[in-house]
Amino acid sequence: MGGRKTITPGGVVAIVISALVMLAVLAPLLWLFVSSFKSDKEVIAYPPTLLPQDWTLDQFEAVNHSLPIAKMFRNSLIFAGGVTVISLLLDSMAGYAFARLDFKHKKLWFAVVLLTMMVPFQILMTPLYIEEHYMGLLDTFVGLILPRATSAYGIYMMRSFFVRLPVSLEESGRLDGLSEFGIFRRIMLPQCLPALVALGVFHFMNNWNDLLYPLMLTSSTEMRTFSAGLAMLVGNKVIKFGPTLAATLISILPVLVLYMFGQRYFREGIASTGMKE
């Protein structure tokens, strides 16, 4: 009785609706893509053209002159990449300690860590700014990366993976005479590779896309990330639509490419707790 495969009228309706929604999701993004290849005249043509009459790379050349695109790309890469690499190391170390090592008041400390997950960023924002001002970290990469170098979410996620590993793994390392850190690095950490990739993708995406945080902590054009830079520059209306579109397309490409090749990891990252910063 289980697998009735006949297509019901309701099923047809569902297919049609879900396909229409897919179209509605894709259309603006496809429009962004094709419009980035239009000429100046065509971008603002009215009535608008659907596809470029002749595909041109003009906008990508223009974007170099009108926006510090290379710098923004570099800044986002250093910021998001730096946060990802460092927090993977620190999150997994702390997660490992909570999962497999003994220390006093472990449960209490873990509860304290989880509590930090509940605090909205806005409440930390102003004090964080003042703190970085006194530490001389405003408008620097260190100032951008350090506050994000570990997170309750990451510690929680890594802990839940380390907890599941069998004790026999640790035992074998201990018999081989490895130090506690050696066991962590050589034996336990490699077991968590999928979790590490999922967490890394999560950190990279969130920081690459973040706006308020880098907007507040950077002030020079020199240090603006993609999101913050685009937000500032688009606002002042001196930049034409064409280069804006090209820059926007470039800004979403890295995460989009990551998503195309590693969808599974995007889903795993959110499936374990589903938190979004």
Added chain:
Amino acid sequence: MPALATVGGAAGAAGSARRRRPLSRRRHAWVFLAPSAVILAVFVFVPLVSSFVLSGLAIDVFMNDVSFAGLDNFRRLVGDQRVWGATLNTLYFAALAVPAQMVLALAMASMVSRNNRWCRLLRSVYYIPFVCSMTAISIVWSILLDPNMGALSYLTRQLGLGAIGFLKDPALAMPTVVAITTWKGFGYIVTLLSAAILNVPASLDEAAQLDGAGPIRRFVQITVPVIWPTIVFCVVTTTIVSLQVFDQVYIMTKGGPHGSTETLVAYIYNRGFQTAPYDLGYASSIAVYLFAIIAVITFVLRRFVLRRGEDEV
């Protein structure tokens, strides 16, 4: 607890290593924890505590003129028209955005929660806007909606509706921002809901089918109750994120027209970092006020609104 149990069990089984291990493990634990502990202490706990202190101070962005303001900031907040406007706008946004995303996501999840190629494709496409930055999405939509040359305005004109200034009309601006937020975010919720739906035992559904229940009734009466905890989770997280809305408003409307889309976070940012005299103390007290709103709404949602049966929530 399970971690402690396995450690204890292993020590019992491994004999001679028993006495040494807990000691060395204790000594090493701090090495593993220290970096994270320092960062969380310096960049989360200190700001958290000082946020409450700060809201009692008068301090500007250049760190001159620090003085104690007591409850002045909060008194000022109560009398600030823009705080009230921003509060209402924020609540309005959440009241529209949460149901919109949940209803759309539930409807779509009911259609695409199957393990075949087509449904998997749909789910991954729905998720695409979620991985793009809100900055990029906001730029794309504000150009599309431009009343003079946007492609959507062209469509509305063709349909005989004239050029609609979706983001320029005080009555339309917020619903438009909500629609774009929904477009960007629903795929994420679909992913979470689908994962839950795919775990619903097929036997439940089949039994209802034998009883002659149609697909919509089966979804409402069987699937929804079973995945209720996931729904609650989605509603609560979407609500929290919605009450903190900033990016889309900052880029698409700058809080306008006539303050009709200025949300609390936008106002906090504006007060502390955008408009002289960069009043950080006051900005901080608005943040504390927002925190209280989020806490109360989350509590009420979990405790009263989303209750169902005895055991959930």
